Amino acid sequence: MSAVLVLAVGLILMALGYFIYSKFIAEKIFRLDPNFRTPAHELEDGVDFVPTNKYVLWGHHFTSVAGAAPIVGPAIAVIWGWAPAFLWVVFGTIFFAGVHDSGAIWASVRNKARSVGSLTGDVVGKRARSIFMIVIFLLLLMVNAVFAVVIANLMMAFPSAVVPVWGAIIVALVIGQLIYRRKIGLITVSVVGVAALYGLILLGPSVPVQMPAEVAGMSGNAVWILLLFLYAGVASVLPVWMLLQPRDYINGLQLFVGLLILYAAIVLLNPSMIAPMFNDNVPAGTPSILPLLFVTIACGAISGFHGLVSSGTTSKQLNRETDARFVGYFGAVGEGMLALAAILVASAGFATLADWETMYSAFGQGGVTAFVQGGAYIISNAMGVSDVLAATMLTVMAALFAGTTMDTGLRLQRYIFQEWGDIYNIEWMKKGLPATVLAIASCLLLAFGAGGADGSGGMLIWPLFGTTNQLLAGLTLLVITVMLVHLRRPIRYTLVPLCFVLVMTVIALVLQMRTFYEQGNYFLLVLDLVVLVASILVAMECASALKRHRAIAAQEQP
Structure with missing residues (x-):
């Protein structure tokens, strides 16, 4: 089948989802109010609470949520065939992710911009809040520790990407000053910023930076990991307008341009989907x-x-508040478009089926490697650029996505410690610097304490990321649903996705437990059990709150 046809169908369906379904959800279910005073205005402090242009905020949100995961997951899942991955990405984006993301923004904005874990205490109960925040902390720990490894590995494997990846930070600092201090127009800043980033990408292959295999007794990967956490720690305490916002915004534009280049290359080359539509001949152990x-x-x-x-x-x-539709739902659509690109290049970016089968000789293979190699194959053949330049561009895309997610992830982990300080009245933990130190220390403890000198400890618990992440999505939808019941609004648009996600994820957790037991991996077995029990307890608390609020709503009806 033609990759162009698959691309067209996917984009058309996502466009319909945004222009029709998201409008219905925003107006009829969440009832977003343009006159509602958002926490950005009510609690404005110039550091974390900053009213932001919706396009700039979309850039922050899109690049923060995207990370490397929408590349890795779909590029692994095509081992079952490209059609199941395509259907889940497209319809998951429209009916699941968009509602979840915009709903989480709405729920938080209506509760002083508190995190979904913290507001669970008011919406559901204190016990649910305590358990929920532990699950959140574990997820952030996984994301931060693992994405540091992913970026470090990319920079070790592709030295030509080092200058663009780190140079983007300097560009972002300049952009922040131009927007907020010099008050230069957004269009001018956007053009200059994107040009600067692509100039760095063009420069990268000419000035590759290769980290030595060993530095002061540590591996090159470990040195990159330490530098990344040092940077992320500094970035997490700077005012959002200075680095986080402009970095995410300009990266979002650059990454979107990169995505358009990739889509254009697919249209020009019009490759066939080499991978099977449904793969019945999966490798042993899949x-x-x-x-x-x-x-x-x-x-x-x-x-x-x-x-x-x-x-x-x-x-x-x-x-x-009405910006939540564009920022949240369209942010999910942007990520869905990236996942769609990953499916296409991982399915059509190979010369023969044999080449594809070599890449996917075992479950878990593919990922970023398939994305970079498959995408470089399509771009170089369609546009006549060198394989090195095409691979550099895609590597920088993946690294910048992971980097912006890590920036946001560490800031979120700092917020968790500060919220614990508020909840348990620990004064010193409420402050930004001590909370940041705790966030970095916990990540480094996992990275180097569990992983040894190479800093890869996060990979030990990464097998639980998928299930923990999806459980959190289901539980977030539960909180949103409880709020909707309290407001006496329709709940089926959140209830159906949350039931599907929770059921599939609980089954997956149980199956993983059996796998860990058979492998003798008792550490992950125990951790899997902890996550499963925590999710069941939170789900029971939410179900009880849902029943309670429905009863109250029924009594209040005339």
Whole structure:
């Protein structure tokens, strides 16, 4: 089948989802109010609470939620065939992710921009809040520790990407000054910023930076990981307008341009989908497509991490409540478009079926490697650019996505410690600097304490990311649903997605427990059990709150 046809169908369906379905959800279900005074205005402090242009905020939100996961998950899941991955990404984006992301922003904005874990205490109960925040902390720990490894590996494997990846930080600092200090128009700043970033990409292959294999007794990967956490720690305490917002915005534009280049290359080359539509000849050891498809592809269809960003940083910068539709729902659409690109290049970016089968000789293979190699194959053949330049551009895309997610993730982890300080009245933990130190220390403890000198400890618990992430998405939808019941609004548009996600994820957790037991991996077995029990307890608390609020709503009806 033609990759162009698959691309066209996917984009048309997502466009219909945004222009029709998201409008219905925003106006009839969440009832977004343009006159509501958002926390960005009510609590404005110039650091975390900053009213922000919706296009700039969309850039922050999109690049923060995207990360490397919408590339990795879909590019792994095509091992079951490209059609199941395509259907889950497209319809998951329309009916699941968009509602989840915009709903999490709305719920947080209506509760002083508190995180979804913190507001659970008011909406559901204190016990649910305590358990929920532990699950959130574990997820952020996984994301921050693992994405540092992903970026470090990319920079070790592709030295030509080092200058563009780090140079983007300098560009972002300049952009922040131009927008907020010099008051230069957004269009001018956008053009200059994107040109600067692509100039760095063109420069990258000419000045590759190769980290030595060993530095002061540490591996090159470990040095990059330490530098990344040092940077993320500084970035997490700077005012959002200075680095986080402009970095995410300009990266979002650059990444969107990169996505358009990739789509244009697919249209020009018009490759065939080499991968099977439905793959019955999967390698030995490949788990069942049900329910693993729905946790392997999280970001790109629906992801609990999105709820953390929506209620953690995005809600604190929302200028008008109605912006939640564009920022949240269209942010999910942007990620769905990235996941769609990953499916296409991982399915059509190979010369022969044999080449594809070599890449996917075992479950878990593919990922970023398939995205970079497949995308470079399509771009170089369609546009005549060198393989090195095409691979550099796609590597920078993946690294910048992961980097902006890590920036936001560490800031969110700092918020978790500060919220714990508020909840348990620990004064010193309420402050930004001590909370940031705790966030970095916990990540480094996992990275180097569990992983040894190479800093790869986050990979030890990464097998639980998919299930933990999807559980968080289901639980976030539960909180939103409880709020809708309290407001006496229709709940089926959130209830159906949350039931589907929770059922599939609980089954996947149980299957993972059996796998960990058979492998003798008792550490992950115990952690899996903890996550499963925590999710069941929170779900029971939410169900009880749902029943209670429905009873109250029924009594209040005339």
